[in-house]
Amino acid sequence: MRVSVIGAGLGGLCLAQGLRGAGIDVDVYERDPAITARFQGYRLVLNPAGFEALRGCLPERWHPLLDAIVDDTRVERLVLDPQLTKIGELGPPRSGLVVDRHVLRHLLLTGLDVHTGAAFTGYDVLNDGSNGQDIRVRAHFAQAAPAVADLLVGADGVNSAVRAVLAPQTVPTDTGVRFVIGRTPMTERFEGLSRAFGAKIVGDGVSLLLGAMRFRIPPKQAAEELAPEVTLPDTGDYVRWAMILPPDGTLGEQTPQQAVLSRIEGWHPDLQALIEQADPDNSTLLSIRVVEPRERWAPGPVTLLGDAIHATSPTGGNGANTALRDADVLRRSLIQAGGGGRSLLDAVGDYERQVLEYGAEAVRQSLEALPAYVAKP
Template sequence: MTDELSSPTTLRVAVAGAGLGGLCLAQGLRQAGIDAGVYERDPAITARFQGYRLVLDPAGLAALRGCLPHRWHALLDAIVGDAYGERLVLDPQLNKIGELGPGRSGTVVDRHVLRHLLLTGLTVRTGAALTGYALLDDGRVEARFAHHDPVVADLLVGADGVGSAVRAVLSPRTTPTDTGVRFVIGRTPLTGQFAGLTRAFGSKIAGNGVSLLLGAMRFRTPPKQAAEELAPEVTLPDVGDYVRWAMILPPGGSAGGMSPQEAVLSRIEGWHPDLRALVEQSDPDNSTLLSIRVVEPRERWAPGPVTLLGDAVHATSPTGGNGANTALRDADLLRRCLTEGRENLVDAVGGYERQMFEYGAEAVRHSLGALPAFVPQPAG
């Protein structure tokens, strides 16, 4: 049985993907009185750990606030932290050997905590992997799923990441590019033992043919406590301050059959004891090897009842620090375009896409330009 519109005059949006961008859009549309359903391919919201530190720039933070209910703004301010760091290049014993250049001011947020905030009040159907869609004669779109009834909507938004199933149909010639760079990421509780690493936060530690990047997540208020005090209808994870670490491997590098944690430890023998302890004390379940792939928005399609958002159309290298920011900016822009132009959906979507293509392409270029400064050369 196909889900139908509840009313001929109700604008209905189907969002494929429950990442930050898709959830932010759904929250923004909800505030505007637009029906938005979210469909996630993962079997459960917590199927994959997504709890790493992100840096939001002023535009990304403003976009997020634009999509959240005003009553949650105080909570958002309480659960973030301040970005800081000297942006130095350090050797394995934490001696300064260079500088990375001027840093970005911003606000740090935990992805896991932010995702729980964005999930509040939304209906998300999990286990709903999109298999394709069809354009209907009345201008709407029918989205089809592997384990869910088809859904008819006025607009289908592909917010389903680098491997977007929506993009595969809408823009099949837009495909991900593998940069060949691999990195291991993990997190470790920020205890007093690591107070001496402050200089390394925001810096690059280079040696043995690898680069290690550290970033501190210090919450202004513990998230669970902040929600209980400021927005009791919101339930946030009980997490404490931590250090996010990421080791960038040389081109062609791999874990070599070892666990991600073991792969890092094998490459930092003889390094400063606090650095080794940081990796040793990390949660092995939350350490993983990832590839850096990008998607460049090139092919323009005719505006219609299907569009893309975030990594599905402009996936960036994490070294640019703009992936989440650009996805949030997409969400807020599409929210505003749909709210202001809901009487003419095609024009509203076209207006969104014109702007998104321009700044999305620039975000990808910027991230690729920043990548070489962080990629180590193989040890000779």
């Protein structure tokens, strides 16, 4: 069996690692000209299901390294005013494991065949199986040779080019919410903001959300000690911050950092310093768009994974977890097909029925959570 994965995000890479570990041939195709062409490095909170799915797709020898680069977190989820005085609660305290996306992505890239500069343009199904032959699929790319596989997996995000061909009736929905996100190196001063980690700070029609990323062992050091074949970036502890803007907010001529600073004049000096000392190269404006899985597409040797089929609002905290779950469910299904226990199309069909059900629920939950994080004007 050979699998072509379109997109080198966390879900696609996790699937590729799981298939590689099971002896299934897999290639990953990424449209970016290089793996490091875009910064992809904010913290994620993994729930138990997401973490176990990730762990299940990784080689067992890397489990100690994975344990070393995640950290436990427990936050109170308060609502604070601009001077950090408590004015309410978002809900009960929340626990989980935090991991840095940039670090995790480098772990998942280790040992994989990733073809960069390969923008997907379409596919052909080579036969319909009616003559007793196995169905195969040929993927086409703008600047790379076609690739033939038994299964094509679109793991290419909210703007999925694979989905546009396979299920053109499923399109992203823009919630109208915009947010600026960035990161600031952790210092002793910012450790003092611990009460605000996991909180919503509200003022002047915007809300600011903070989260701490701490490493049990610095990632580069952890890899050198626990898995020398893995190279991880030299990333230090930091604070991830995100400001949710008023509906349909824009930056105008301001940089993302300037836009946040202009909206927190008079706020607590530690909050102002946090934004002032942020890495400007790692600050950006993003929109919150969702993809809600609807009717199932025609069965065949092409399927979808992660944000390509169920992009969630980040306020739900379940986007990465659901993509990792997809990877593990599809991995298990394909292993069964590879072992002769069922046909490939049956295995993919079973995966799709599951992902459409729990993916829709993940999107629904994320949208229900969104209003609580948006400040009232």
